[in-house]
Amino acid sequence: MAEDDTSVPSEYFQGTRNSTKRSRQPEDKLEMQTLKKRIEANMPLSIPLTEALRVGSDFFSYDSIELANRLLGCYLVRKFEDGTVVRGMIVETEAYPGTTDVASHTYNGKRTQRNEAMYMSQGTSYVYFTYGMYYCFNIVAKIPGSAVLIRAVHPTHGEERMVINRASKRKAALTRPFKSHELCSGPSKLCIAFDIDKLQFNEQNLIGNNFLWIEQGENIPLDQIVTSTRIGISGAGRESASKLLRFYVLSNPSVSVRDKAAELAKAK
DNA sequence: CCTATGATGTTCT
DNA sequence: GAACATCATAGGA
Numbered sequence: 001m002a003e004d005d006t007s008v009p010s011e012y013f014q015g016t017r018n019s020t021k022r023s024r025q026p027e028d029k030l031e032m033q034t035l036k037k038r039i040e041a042n043m044p045l046s047i048p049l050t051e052a053l054r055v056g057s058d059f060f061s062y063d064s065i066e067l068a069n070r071l072l073g074c075y076l077v078r079k080f081e082d083g084t085v086v087r088g089m090i091v092e093t094e095a096y097p098g099t100t101d102v103a104s105h106t107y108n109g110k111r112t113q114r115n116e117a118m119y120m121s122q123g124t125s126y127v128y129f130t131y132g133m134y135y136c137f138n139i140v141a142k143i144p145g146s147a148v149l150i151r152a153v154h155p156t157h158g159e160e161r162m163v164i165n166r167a168s169k170r171k172a173a174l175t176r177p178f179k180s181h182e183l184c185s186g187p188s189k190l191c192i193a194f195d196i197d198k199l200q201f202n203e204q205n206l207i208g209n210n211f212l213w214i215e216q217g218e219n220i221p222l223d224q225i226v227t228s229t230r231i232g233i234s235g236a237g238r239e240s241a242s243k244l245l246r247f248y249v250l251s252n253p254s255v256s257v258r259d260k261a262a263e264l265a266k267a268k
Numbered sequence: 269c270c271t272a273t274g275a276t277g278t279t280c281t
Numbered sequence: 282g283a284a285c286a287t288c289a290t291a292g293g294a
Contacts, residue, residue, distance in 0.1 A: 131288080186288070231287090
């Protein structure tokens with residue numbers, strides 16, 4: 001076992017984002033940099049280290065809006081059956097507060113076979129099928145019926161595998177190869193790259209999951225988070241569509257849809 | 269970079 | 282039968 005591994009207490013990173021403030025302590029940051037280097041250097045992460053980085057149940061114990069913000073900068077990690085690991089930083093999310101929101105699948109407390117996951121415990125994965133061929137991946141928040149849609153991830157590890165997964169569904173992949181920022185720049189694109197589907201992951205809790213989980217990540221400063229309207233919900237009506245419930249990391253190339261006006265207003 | 273259009277089939281009413 | 286928390290492609294700037 002490497003010396004680094006034993007020097008990192010497994011509980012050290014648990015709940016660092018769960019304090020009332022978003023900012024980390026300086027010594028916390030230092031350890032994170034060490035871990036980040038290991039990840040970037042493509043070094044195999046030992047099991048204890050991976051466990052140390054994983055978020056626990058408390059991480060998801062917030063309403064969908066706060067959770068959507070807190071997830072930015074965190075890592076989505078997927079381990080395949082063959083042991084390959086892919087990892088990416090979450091850079092775009094949407095909040096679906098639930099029963100009071102027309103755009104939410106649980107509006108008015110609606111309960112169907114499809115949306116059952118949204119009433120399960122915080123940290124549960126809600127994967128649904130849409131437009132005849134795509135999946136969307138959500139994480140259930142604290143309040144029953146609320147969830148966060150993961151809209152974009154920026155690849156940091158295992159890009160080769162992501163390309164293979166994405167190419168299986170794109171005919172022109174050979175003539176027009178993927179750029180890094182095209183691999184996971186949309187809710188269904190990331191599901192294809194990470195091989196997240198309903199059969200494997202709907203209603204599965206991400207806490208303690210061996211194949212899909214969230215790890216602590218970068219602390220995104222508030223002035224780097226753009227707040228905008230959600231995508232693809234015009235059918236829900238103006239009132240719901242105008243709500244500012246989409247959040248993304250300013251200037252990240254993997255963001256699916258940029259809101260120039262919101263970015264300009266923020267720059268002032 | 270941008271906009272327009274067709275694909276596709278589960279899920280719900 | 283209608284709706285759909287989308288994407289790949291073609292073509293223009």
